[in-house]
Amino acid sequence: MKYQSKRRALLLLADGTIFYGKSVGNKEGTAFGEVCFNTGMTGYQEIFTDPSYFGQLMVTTNAHIGNYGTNKEEIESESVKISGLICRNFSYEYSRPLADTGLEEFLNANNLFAISDVDTRALVSYIRDNGAMNAVISTDIDDVDNLKKQLAAVPSMEGLELSSKVSTQEPYYYGNENATYKISALDIGIKKNILRNLAKRDAYIKVFPYNTTFEEMSKWNPDAYFISNGPGDPEPLTDAIAAAGEIIKTDKPLFGICLGHQVIALANGVSTYKMHNGHRGINHPILNLATGRGEITSQNHGFAVNREEAEANPDLEITHVHLNDDTVAGIRMKNKDVFSVQYHPEASPGPHDADYLFDDFFRLIEKTAKQTAEV
Known part of the structure; x- marks a missing residue:
């Protein structure tokens, strides 16, 4: 794996529930949005650039994300539209001949913060039971109270014109x-x-x-x-x-x-x-x-x-x-x-x-x- 020692990160849901993970690329960052999940086994680049996902933290249920890189012809808009990415295993290396770049480079170019090593099976089960809600992903794991205050100020998707x-x-x-x-x-x-x-x-x-x-x-x-x-x-x-x-x-x-x-x-x-x-x-x-x-x-x-x-x-x-x-x-x-x-x-x-x-x-x-x- 490219990063042997990755920065710790968390996902904090609006109801106070916390899931832990690691920052992709060992980066610091924080991102807010409505947490939701996509069950597709492929097509992550289409998902990330689909304007319909604007303002959402995307959980990918497929265990491996990034393994086939990205291709500039497979975007649905001019930039990444999700607020942040949450996945189980992030692949820093890719093996697809048609790929232009790796997913890490693609996310960096679009200034998108992502976390991996999250128990996405448990997370998706929790969202299924408790419903979609606002959340934050962050490497600021030692100041959860401050993250909760910031999260409380994020508007609900209901009634939101985007x-x-x-x-x-x-x-x-x-x-x-x-x-x-x-x-x-x-x-x-x-x-x-x-x-x-x-x-x-x-x-x-x-x-x-x-x-x-x-x-x-x-x-x-x-x-x-x-x-x-x-x-x-x-x-x-x-x-x-x-x-x-x-x-x-x-x-x-x-x-x-x-x-x-x-x-x-x-x-x-x-x-x-x-x-x-x-x-x-x-x-x-x-x-x-x-x-x-x-x-x-x-x-x-x-x-x-x-x-x-x-x-x-x-x-x-x-x-x-x-x-x-x-x-x-x-x-x-x-x-x-x-x-x-x-x-x-x-x-x-x-x-x-x-x-x-x-x-x-x-x-x-x-x-x-x-x-x-x-x-």
Whole structure:
């Protein structure tokens, strides 16, 4: 092992529980956030750079992290978005031929503090029982009282608006400007691979900041609209909810993923709630109620759509449910070309179980464009 004598560190949960470990790279540091865990066996670089994880301390349940290094093509945003990393075994050496750098170098370049040698099995079991909560990781193990005071001042994820922290500041374009279709995308924490999936289906995308109005998005005269994934509580996103409501009034297709799914539900008067534990991993089973087929999906969310309210809404139909807890995993509007899912089809964990969602979106776009041309 590269570091024979590693600096001691701890994880302090909001309820006072402490887990001990060691600092990765023998560094000093402290980081705060909501502690959560991801059950994926691979894909740590995607996790670390996914804007949906902004403000969270990530616990990886896979025992070995860093063993295949990092690759500059496998990032979902321009920087690491998690607040800190907690793992069991951190690999300082990597053996993947396609890797550009080791994970330690990648984390250092992004100024991310990480701890290893934590009993992550016990930690995840504790979080499962007691729920997601704020926490701090630190090498300042001799001043726990001070860490507790600082931790108490960290705001709860419930009610926290975070899209403004990760959204683009200015509109930008993605894809081939000569593509057949134009899509206005609202960036409330968008992943790059979503844009790749839209662009490869012959779309040119204009990406707008999180608080852009419908009027501004519509000036580009797009063929359809998209609302992205993102971090935090959806209810404070009043601008995005208002924009979604205005988009729904049009006859153009609208697709939402993850946080975008929740925003579309809120625009239809259906509330959301903070889950005891969110869904985070690449092995979540979903049932498509229309086809009866199961899908293995990638998920990353700590909030969910109220199922009773969705079922009672005359304009909505639940299209997908999570097979572990029967939460809402997809909805569509009955009289509009509007649909959304609570998982990430672009992440390809199945690997292609959910690709059809992008194809469905483009079939709606093609249909609407044809009808417009005939008028």
